[in-house]
Amino acid sequence: MSEKLLNWDEVLIGGAIKDPGNSKNYETGSWRVERPVWNPDTCIQCMFCWVYCPDSSILTNEEGKMIGIDYDHCKGCGICVEQCPSKPKSLKMVLEAEAKGKTEEELRKEVFSK
Amino acid sequence: MGKKVALTGNEAAAHAIRQIEPDVIAAFPITPSTPIPQAVAQFIADGEMDTELVTVESEHSAMSACIGAAAAGGRVMTATSANGYALMWEMLYIASGMRLPIVMAVVARALSAPLNIHGDHSDIMGGRDTGWIQIIAENSQEAYDGLIQAVKIAENKDVMTPALVAMDGFNISHAIEIWEMEDDKAVKDFIGEYKPLFPLLNTDDPVTHGAWAPPNWYFEHKMSQLKGLLAAKDVVAKVGKEFGEVFGREYGLYEAYKLDDAELVIVAAGSVCGTTKDVVDKLREEGQKVGLLKIRLFRPFPYKELADALQSAKAIAILDRVSPAGAQGGPLFNEIRSALYDTPTRAPIINYTYGLGGRDTQPIHINSVFDRLKKIVETGKIEKQFDCLNLRGEWR
Amino acid sequence: MALLNELAKKKEGLVSGHRLCPGCTHSVIMRQVFAAADTDKYDIVIAAATGCFEVSTGLYPYTSWNVPWIHTAFENAASTIAGVETMYRVLKRKGKVKKDIRFIAIASDGGTYDIGLQALSGAIERGHQFLYICNDNNAYQNTGNQRSSATPFGGSTTTSPNGKVKFGKEQPRKDIMSIIEGHHLPYAAQASPSNWRDLMNKVKKALDVNGPTYINVIEPCTTGWGFPPEKAIEIAQLAVDTCVWPLYEVENGKIKINYKPQKKLPVVEYLKPQRRFAHLFKKGNEHVIEEFQRQVDEQWEWLLKREECGL
Numbered sequence: 001m002s003e004k005l006l007n008w009d010e011v012l013i014g015g016a017i018k019d020p021g022n023s024k025n026y027e028t029g030s031w032r033v034e035r036p037v038w039n040p041d042t043c044i045q046c047m048f049c050w051v052y053c054p055d056s057s058i059l060t061n062e063e064g065k066m067i068g069i070d071y072d073h074c075k076g077c078g079i080c081v082e083q084c085p086s087k088p089k090s091l092k093m094v095l096e097a098e099a100k101g102k103t104e105e106e107l108r109k110e111v112f113s114k
Numbered sequence: 115m116g117k118k119v120a121l122t123g124n125e126a127a128a129h130a131i132r133q134i135e136p137d138v139i140a141a142f143p144i145t146p147s148t149p150i151p152q153a154v155a156q157f158i159a160d161g162e163m164d165t166e167l168v169t170v171e172s173e174h175s176a177m178s179a180c181i182g183a184a185a186a187g188g189r190v191m192t193a194t195s196a197n198g199y200a201l202m203w204e205m206l207y208i209a210s211g212m213r214l215p216i217v218m219a220v221v222a223r224a225l226s227a228p229l230n231i232h233g234d235h236s237d238i239m240g241g242r243d244t245g246w247i248q249i250i251a252e253n254s255q256e257a258y259d260g261l262i263q264a265v266k267i268a269e270n271k272d273v274m275t276p277a278l279v280a281m282d283g284f285n286i287s288h289a290i291e292i293w294e295m296e297d298d299k300a301v302k303d304f305i306g307e308y309k310p311l312f313p314l315l316n317t318d319d320p321v322t323h324g325a326w327a328p329p330n331w332y333f334e335h336k337m338s339q340l341k342g343l344l345a346a347k348d349v350v351a352k353v354g355k356e357f358g359e360v361f362g363r364e365y366g367l368y369e370a371y372k373l374d375d376a377e378l379v380i381v382a383a384g385s386v387c388g389t390t391k392d393v394v395d396k397l398r399e400e401g402q403k404v405g406l407l408k409i410r411l412f413r414p415f416p417y418k419e420l421a422d423a424l425q426s427a428k429a430i431a432i433l434d435r436v437s438p439a440g441a442q443g444g445p446l447f448n449e450i451r452s453a454l455y456d457t458p459t460r461a462p463i464i465n466y467t468y469g470l471g472g473r474d475t476q477p478i479h480i481n482s483v484f485d486r487l488k489k490i491v492e493t494g495k496i497e498k499q500f501d502c503l504n505l506r507g508e509w510r
Numbered sequence: 511m512a513l514l515n516e517l518a519k520k521k522e523g524l525v526s527g528h529r530l531c532p533g534c535t536h537s538v539i540m541r542q543v544f545a546a547a548d549t550d551k552y553d554i555v556i557a558a559a560t561g562c563f564e565v566s567t568g569l570y571p572y573t574s575w576n577v578p579w580i581h582t583a584f585e586n587a588a589s590t591i592a593g594v595e596t597m598y599r600v601l602k603r604k605g606k607v608k609k610d611i612r613f614i615a616i617a618s619d620g621g622t623y624d625i626g627l628q629a630l631s632g633a634i635e636r637g638h639q640f641l642y643i644c645n646d647n648n649a650y651q652n653t654g655n656q657r658s659s660a661t662p663f664g665g666s667t668t669t670s671p672n673g674k675v676k677f678g679k680e681q682p683r684k685d686i687m688s689i690i691e692g693h694h695l696p697y698a699a700q701a702s703p704s705n706w707r708d709l710m711n712k713v714k715k716a717l718d719v720n721g722p723t724y725i726n727v728i729e730p731c732t733t734g735w736g737f738p739p740e741k742a743i744e745i746a747q748l749a750v751d752t753c754v755w756p757l758y759e760v761e762n763g764k765i766k767i768n769y770k771p772q773k774k775l776p777v778v779e780y781l782k783p784q785r786r787f788a789h790l791f792k793k794g795n796e797h798v799i800e801e802f803q804r805q806v807d808e809q810w811e812w813l814l815k816r817e818e819c820g821l
Contacts, residue, residue, distance in 0.1 A: 137597055137600040137601065137604075138593065138596050138597050138600060140589075140592075140593060140596075164600075164604070165600075166596045166597075166599060166600050168592060168593065168596050168636065169636065170589060170592070170632055170636075171628060171629070171631065171632030171635075172628060172629075172632070174585070174586065174589070174629070175586060175588075175589035175592070175628070175629045175632055175633075176589075178582060178583065178586035178589035178590045178592075178593065178629065179589045179590065179592050179593030179596065180593060181582050181590060181593060182557060182580065182582070182589070182590035182591060182592065182593025182594040182595075182596075182597070183593035183594065183596055183597040184593075184597075185580050185593075185594065186593065186594040186597035186598060186601070187597065187601065187606075187607075188597045188600060188601055188606075190593075190597075204583060205582070205583065205586070208582050208583060212582070314555060314578045314580055314594060315555065315578070315594070315597065315598055315601060315607050315609075315611065316578070317553035317554075317555065317577070317578055317609055317611060320575065320576060320577050320578045320579070321578055321579075322568055322573035322575055322578075322579050322580075323578075323579065323580040323581070324568065324580050324581035324582050325568035325569060325570040325571075325572075325573060325581070326564075326565050326568060326569060326570065326581075327570040328569065328570070331570045331571065335570075
């Protein structure tokens with residue numbers, strides 16, 4: 001989202017922000033060099049990736065189970081992959097350049113069939 | 115109805131605070147303002163006011179806690195002096211930048227070094243650009259009245275800016291004067307209820323206070339803040355008038371004392387104005403056209419009104435109770451001279467530093483100022499633009 | 511503590527879109543804090559000190575906070591929250607605030623061990639009800655990794671660099687826990703985001719205590735410490751397993767060590783993966799590692815002895 005630059009007489013006084021959690025509108029996904037790719041087939045739903053993710057980028061459903069990765073915000077730090085305890089790992093890092101133009105499904109197949 | 119009391123300036127401030135009854139006070143003792151938090155603590159201990167006193171470990175924390183408390187969503191006050199005010203300095207900018215209507219009594223005192231606990235304006239003048247409203251009281255009555263008005267001024271929705279009311283250390287803070295204390299309820303009715311704008315404690319509507327602003331936002335915020343401070347000028351006048359209607363003592367942005375036709379004029383702020391008024395009265399009896407322009411509102415500086423008030427003057431002396439510290443003159447001198455530049459008058463203006471660190475300023479000294487002005491008018495020559503009053507040895 | 515699946519259902523207090531470095535553990539710690547907080551029982555209000563975490567999560571016009579949050583300056587998270595908490599007590603008493611609220615102040619080691627120590631000490635002494643969390647990343651990271659009193663012995667920072675004649679910081683870390691304990695507060699603990707269950711237990715406990723509480727959390731800093739971002743949690747775990755960062759709590763003056771490594775690893779395991787200690791592995795600096803180990807052993811022995819004696 002490109003932020004709307006308000007004039008001096010339009011800003012809220014005191015620099016207050018009345019829109020809690022609006023940083024979600026700011027996408028940090030573009031910072032990524034590598035991205036984690038998730039394999040639900042081997043995932044044991046331990047949620048370690050969720051508890052260790054610095055960018056709240058492990059998507060969950062109403063049962064609190066992992067359903068994917070928020071690529072708009074994931075900065076590609078790789079902690080989730082490092083901490084994934086399943087054998088084989090259910091998360092792997094891939095270069096962004098390699099991920100370009102591929103659907104998540106395609107990428108998943110490619111990465112986890114290796 | 116109010117009643118006449120004989121109490122010190124500090125007690126006047128303490129009683130104003132008791133009657134305002136803020137939700138939170140955070141304060142740290144420092145001479146000469148210490149008796150204020152002391153008295154407040156006693157009022158609280160005796161159940162005479164429903165306020166929490168946070169006995170912080172420094173003035174920096176005093177202002178920090180005031181900011182936290184004010185952002186939380188209630189009425190907040192404090193008091194300090196000199197080095198304490200200086201220690202708050204960082205937080206003074208933050209209080210005004212966050213638009214929190216904190217009200218502070220400042221018992222003005224000299225700053226070290228050398229250490230000196232007595233009255234002068236080094237503290238408040240040092241902090242004149244912190245974005246606070248600054249009102250300077252001449253005496254206990256004005257300190258008391260000023261604090262009550264300051265609450266209403268600071269909390270005005272167009273202003274929402276912290277305000278301080280200054281009185282001179284010892285000259286006022288520790289001197290017993292007779293002044294009028296109003297009824298508790300009348301004071302409460304006058305200031306009314308406080309409605310915070312974005313209270314932090316409203317967890318249903320979470321607000322972020324104090325985010326940092328990058329270059330593409332900071333400027334806009336500072337100018338928005340300035341608008342609030344400037345709006346205080348009209349509000350000070352309005353509240354001063356309302357105060358007069360309710361309590362019989364009306365206040366303006368400044369006080370013009372025998373100024374209408376005055377040719378020799380002193381401009382000053384604080385307790386020295388009392389002495390000056392006596393001298394003006396005496397000289398007027400002798401038929402001299404002398405007068406005093408007493409500064410009440412120093413920030414925002416009502417430059418236009420003050421310049422207008424000085425148009426009859428043929429020579430002006432500005433008294434600053436602070437060292438000019440390398441500027442062309444004291445802050446008051448510079449402000450007034452600048453204000454007059456846009457007006458027709460080209461009356462000569464001189465500047466005195468007086469009263470540093472509690473040095474006495476007596477009628478004889480004020481007389482010498484009028485004598486100097488008289489000579490300037492007679493000769494058309496300013497021999498000395500800057501001089502000192504009651505300094506041992508001639509300043510050169 | 512609930513299962514992670516249960517915790518993952520909760521609304522997050524801190525959201526994404528913040529500008530922390532990839533692999534920064536500030537947000538990991540904070541997310542664990544929110545997960546631990548019993549938000550059915552109370553709401554959370556936060557005061558933050560100036561620092562990486564603050565500038566990354568409150569950058570106008572964006573905020574990553576879903577709860578009320580205030581930042582004022584660097585040295586005063588404790589006095590700011592003291593003011594907020596005091597106002598809460600007043601307005602609660604006066605019936606103007608109905609909710610139950612718990613207060614958390616967050617700062618890093620610079621704002622805690624150094625410039626903020628006075629404000630913290632004062633706030634604890636006065637007994638405000640708040641949890642102070644120090645995310646200890648061992649240096650002034652926001653200004654570019656300058657030494658703090660929390661920087662470890664031998665650690666290289668931009669103001670305690672190693673060089674031809676210096677081996678980095680020449681002093682051991684300030685023992686902040688002992689200083690905090692000296693206030694005889696009801697609860698103080700040391701935790702690590704690697705041991706999330708332990709950290710969450712401590713946060714929950716601290717928030718339930720009536721009075722000031724303190725948790726010192728190791729906050730591995732990929733940028734300042736010099737390790738690959740994916741290793742952040744591993745580094746924290748190594749700090750715990752080498753006893754560089756013992757996990758313990760002090761409840762009403764009594765210590766409990768929450769984790770005793772089955773095999774206490776040598777400190778080199780912790781030092782080796784970090785650039786800030788790389789120079790220690792050069793010839794001639796063996797004595798620094800030895801001294802580092804000695805300091806860690808001494809502290810660990812002391813904690814064990816304390817526990818043994820029931821102190």
